[in-house]
Amino acid sequence: MPRTVTVGLDGSPESRAAAEWAAREAGLLGLPLKLVHVREPAPEPVAQVPLLDAGAFRHRGATGAPPARGPERVAREAAEGIRLRHPGLDVTTEQPAGRPSEVLARAAGDAELLVLGSRGLGGLGGFLVGSVGLSVVAHAERPVVLVRAAEQAPDEHEADPAGVPSAGTPFRPVVLGLDIEDPHEELIGFAFAAARRRGTSLRVVHGWNPPASSVHALSTVPGLCQSLALRESARLTEVLRPWRRKFADVEAAEESSYGTVAGHLVDASREASLVVVGRRIRRSPLGAHIGPVAHAVLHHAAAPVAVVPHA
Known part of the structure; x- marks a missing residue:
């Protein structure tokens, strides 16, 4: 079974940038792309509180923040967009349940590499690497790539570190x-x-x-x-x-x-x-x-x- 380029997806700008980077990398490697949206169960006491919307807590993205849309829709829309921008790329989706750091570390085992998004630090540059990202990097036994969401779209004639504007950018x-x-x-x-x-x-x-x-x-x-x-x-x-x-x-x-x-x-x-x-x-x-x-x-x-x- 061929390995994949796997992405941790939660619908955030950071994870979307990671998915775009991973799509370009999968094309270079000639491998399928897998989008993984982790559904994190809420702690039991929270899930039992009747006055809260338990559904909003039961399904959290890979960063731990409740997504604005359901995991199935987030993954489906991301896959559709990538297929349009990267014709011919084999794109699949998964929505496993569990703790994001553990699920993603396991997903890395079957991947050529795992790609995650990291929040940019604005004008200071660099990454804000959360606990999930650090845990996955520390425990995965395959390469893990951290990608920051672009703060602004670069000129189309310039090289693009994240590969977002054009798959043809040098x-x-x-x-x-x-x-x-x-x-x-x-x-x-x-x-x-x-x-x-x-x-x-x-x-x-x-x-x-x-x-x-x-x-x-x-x-x-x-x-x-x-x-x-x-x-x-x-x-x-x-x-x-x-x-x-x-x-x-x-x-x-x-x-x-x-x-x-x-x-x-x-x-x-x-x-x-x-x-x-x-x-x-x-x-x-x-x-x-x-x-x-x-x-x-x-x-x-x-x-x-x-x-x-x-x-």
Whole structure:
């Protein structure tokens, strides 16, 4: 059974932007698109209150907010619109019941990737990632992409990070955050493949800090900082060498910079179509541990963010 590109849908502008992004991605991958609208039962005491409209509480969207329309109608209208804008794309819908974070994490297991919407922070840029999104990212064992609703429609001649105005709009580069101390094939391969199918370049960003024993020496030993920078750059080149051969058609630029990689990735996201970061898989059902770099990028990046789990 082929995998799908799956979207968590609740009728909000954020989830609609996620669905549009996912539709374009499904077209690039040649996979079906599945829209999942989760119906969340109300807490039992609330459902038993006779003076309240229990139906409004029994069916909540993936963000936990009661939708203005029923889940069947939300999913049907979204699917119809996507079919019109993406002719030939196989689009299906599901309305499972349960807690959104648990249902969506399970849905990710059968998907090539799961796509969720995140609220924009207005003029500050970046994402507002709710508890559902963080929980899904932390527990899904397939890549999860967070997409922000566009604050305004870009010019039709400009690249569009979310893919909303036109499926023919060209893509900006893909940005990969890479830890060369612990590089993972799943993460690097995902980023190179994403750049290839977009027909764009890959920008690999690595951040480094000197060993604790060398911090004081940086200001007293001439040329030490430059020497460390050259060493880190050479290590990054070596890590990427086999991937450049495997994806010879992808132009890859390397950036090895002093400092925390999260800040460099947030800066790079302003000119990116997608930012790719990794997350170590943890089997514990408790907590939403995604790592400091992924957490910072999810909250502050100006482009969609793909979180790729790895062992």
